[in-house]
Every structure is written in structure tokens, then in C-alpha cells.
Amino acid sequence: MDLQRFNHELFEFLKFSTSPFHAVQYLSTLFLKSGFTKLEEKDRWQTTPGKGYFCVRDDGSLLVFKLSGTKQENDCWRMLAAHTDSPxxxxxxxxxxxxxxxxxxxxxxxxxxxxxxxxxxxxxxxxxxxxxxxxxxxxxxxxxxxxxxxxxxxxxxxxxxxxxxxxxxxxxxxxxxxxxxxxxxxxxxxxxxxxxxxxxxxxxxxxxxxxxxxxxxxTQAPSITGLHGDFISASRLDNLVSCFIGTKSMLEETSGNCLLLCSNHEEIGSSTVAGAQGNFLTTVLERLEADASKRMRMLSNSSLISMDNAHGLHPNFPEKHDPQHLPLLNKGPVIKYNANQRYASTSKSAALFKVLCDASGTPVQEFVMHNDLRCGSTIGPIAATSLGIQTVDVGIPSLAMHSIRETTGVKDPYMLFKAISRFLTCTNLPGAGA
Ligand SMILES: [Zn+2]
Incomplete structure (x- = not known):
């Protein structure tokens, strides 16, 4: 899939997804069309190796998984997380x-x-x-x-x-x-x-x-703007872009056990029945591997890439950034770090993402908050804490986060997609959990 096609499909998704419920509805339809089976939490589940499934909680959170065709003792999960809601x-x-x-x-x-x-x-x-x-x-x-x-x-x-x-x-x-x-x-x-x-x-x-x-x-539709079409301007880029990237990657020919969580209520703290602090993900993982000891071994061998938009450098406010960490639009996805772990990235979890970017020909940037400003957070640390899984927080660089209309680079969603797609498709995941 090329950049133009990717952005066209992204815009169709953004236009339809005017609420978290609509986002989940749209993505569910894409998964159904691609042969995934919908599971209900109230039913008994029977899953088959090599097949894809999804489950919706409270209409606003979506959990998708694709099982490896072969079940081995050292199996792991390749996990992605994003959020469906916007301010x-x-x-x-x-x-x-x-x-x-x-x-x-x-x-x-x-x-x-x-x-x-x-x-x-x-x-x-x-x-x-x-x-x-x-x-x-x-x-x-x-x-x-x-x-x-x-x-x-x-x-x-x-x-x-x-x-x-x-x-x-x-x-x-x-x-x-x-x-x-x-x-x-x-x-x-x-x-x-x-x-x-x-x-x-x-x-x-x-x-x-x-x-x-x-x-x-x-109601204004997303647009490509800038004299040379350098920017995307749209509502709800935070964080529907990441939900879309996760979905497109899951729909490719993947390798191993892959999972995508698009959860609601991140913008209000995630402590809800459908939010990332709820038990949606943990209960699904328990159902998929009932043996607690085996499940722990799998999780300790797994990796999670949590995707949420990052603050790109705003040319009118360069002083708001740390001078050594200036993520630019159209220059690649951003790894987000915070010494107090408001982002879950560590040198170890970030290493995997750097390797994936390198292997997919994608440049990568790094962000830390200016020391005088308070750092935001996302679902990465929540998932890392509840699952005990190596997690890296990444995202596309964007401007005007939480405005009714946000801006990113025209190439940024596609570049993150290339790296994420590499994560799910490569047959020998570099050093996962090692
Ligand atoms: Zn966000």
C-alpha cells in the first residue's frame, strides 16, 4: 500500500469516526470483511490457531487478536495499544x-x-x-x-x-x-x-x-494542506491515527500471536469498564491461555507498542521543547521518554522499536518533556503495570494536540504504519523479551 492510498483510507476512517462508538463500528466492519470472527464476552470462546478474532466492550473499546498457526512453549504476544476517544x-x-x-x-x-x-x-x-x-x-x-x-x-x-x-x-x-x-x-x-x-x-x-x-x-472534513501538501489537518488525529495504523497492520499477513487494543476513555484517565485500567485486556488474555504459569511466561516474553500522538516542535514556540529533543513533522515516529515513567519507554523497550524502524527504512525521533513543563501520560504505563510487559510509548509528531483540529505531517501516519507493520509481520522478532 502506498502513501496516497493509506492517507485516503485514513481520511475515510476519520470522517466516519465522529465518536469512539463510530470508530469501533468502522474498524469492526474492516475486520469482519477480512475474515475475523466477532466474539462476545458473555459467550464461551473456541478459538483456532491461525485465525483472527475481535471483541468489543461497551461499544467503545475494541480488542483484536490473531493467533499464531503454531503453538510453542516460548510463544509470545506482539501487542499494540491505542485509544478511540478524543477530547x-x-x-x-x-x-x-x-x-x-x-x-x-x-x-x-x-x-x-x-x-x-x-x-x-x-x-x-x-x-x-x-x-x-x-x-x-x-x-x-x-x-x-x-x-x-x-x-x-x-x-x-x-x-x-x-x-x-x-x-x-x-x-x-x-x-x-x-x-x-x-x-x-x-x-x-x-x-x-x-x-x-x-x-x-x-x-x-x-x-x-x-x-x-x-x-x-x-463537521469539517480532514484535509491535506500546506503549499506543497506537507500537512494533514483534521479532528481527532489524537488518537484515531494510531487506531487506524494498528488496524491496517493487523490486517496484513502477520506472524506469531498479534493483538491490538483500541480502548475508550483514555482522555478521562482510563479507569472505566472499557478503559485501559479496566480488566478487558487481562481477562481476554486469561481466556486465551488459562494456564497461569504459561500465561506469565508468554507475557514475560512479549512486547507492547503503545501508540499515542507526540508533541512535534511548533515553530512559533521552540522554547517549549528541550533543545536536544525536537521532533519534527514528516521526520518519522517519535519514541516518548519520561524519567518518572509517565511514558513506559525504557532503553530496553525502545531498542526494539529502533530496530523495527531501521528495518523498515523509517527514521525515528526521540522526545522528552521540557523540564519546566508537566508531562502528560498515556495507556503505555497502565498496560505495562497491569501486565508486566516490556512497553514502548511511541506516536506520530503532531501540533495543536487537543484542538478541535490538529495537524501532523502528510508522511507521518504512513511512516509509523511501516514500522508497526514490521513489528507484526517479521518472522524473527529481534530479541523480544530477551
Ligand atoms: Zn492521546
């Missing part, structure tokens, strides 16, 4: 307020978005709804309005002279998207949602809406 504005359960003819929606802030970037954008709404049918069964379904239907207008500069200097956004008061203008007070958001459900899911008749997990999103 956003989540609609409150009773969201509608009406004043001065305007109907607005109450929202909560999900994760840590750059709030100023959410103003004056053509927003739509997508996510999951819970429904009750006439036989008393509860169903979960995704919905996505796809059209612009809400906007959070800025206050005119003439009424807010300090907007460019010192202005703080009050989350409760300033963030309510405008939904419509009405003369009467009887607008029902509930009815709007039910109508959308009927449009997207005509298999459900006479249903009741019981609740929803819905998010606002920017």
Missing part, C-alpha cells in the same frame, strides 16, 4: 435551555480540549443512544446527524475587548451550543433524537429512548 463536548442528559428565542444545549467538557477552538465551528452531534423496544429489550445504537446543526458563537470583540489578551472561558456559561431559534417553549430534543434513530435504524419500531452518550464534533 470533546458531551451533551448533558437534560440539555435543553431556552431564552430570548434561542434553544441551546447544555454540555459537559469531556477530557481536556482547547476550548477556544470550539467556537464558531459548524458542529454536529454523534454518539450512542440506549433504546427500549416493545419486548422490553434494551438496544444500543449509534447515531450521527452528519450535518452542521449547532454552533457556539464567540462574543463580538466590541463587547469583549480583552478577548485577545486575557479572557477565560467559563465552562457552564460560555460553552452552550445554539441549536435553533423558536417562538414557543415546547421544543423536544428527545423527539429530535428519536427521529434520527428512526432515520438510521428502521429495524426498530415503537421504541423508547432511555438515554444517550452524545458528543459534539466539527
Amino acid at each position: 470533546s463536548l458531551q451533551i448533558k442528559p437534560q440539555p435543553v435551555t431556552t431564552s430570548n428565542t434561542f434553544t441551546q444545549l447544555g454540555v459537559e467538557v469531556y477530557g481536556g480540549p482547547i476550548l477556544s477552538t470550539w467556537f464558531d465551528r459548524d458542529l454536529s452531534i454523534a454518539g450512542r443512544v440506549s433504546l427500549l423496544d416493545q419486548e422490553n429489550n434494551i438496544h444500543s445504537r449509534t447515531i450521527d446527524f452528519k450535518q452542521p446543526l449547532a454552533i457556539i458563537p464567540n462574543l463580538a470583540i466590541h463587547l469583549n475587548r480583552e478577548v485577545n489578551d486575557k479572557y477565560s472561558i467559563k465552562r457552564q456559561k460560555h460553552l452552550l451550543p445554539l441549536l435553533c431559534q423558536t417562538e414557543d417553549d415546547d421544543y423536544s430534543f428527545h423527539d429530535t433524537l428519536l427521529q434520527q434513530v428512526q432515520e438510521e435504524h428502521d429495524d426498530l419500531k415503537g421504541i423508547k429512548l432511555l438515554g444517550f452518550d452524545l458528543f459534539c464534533y466539527d
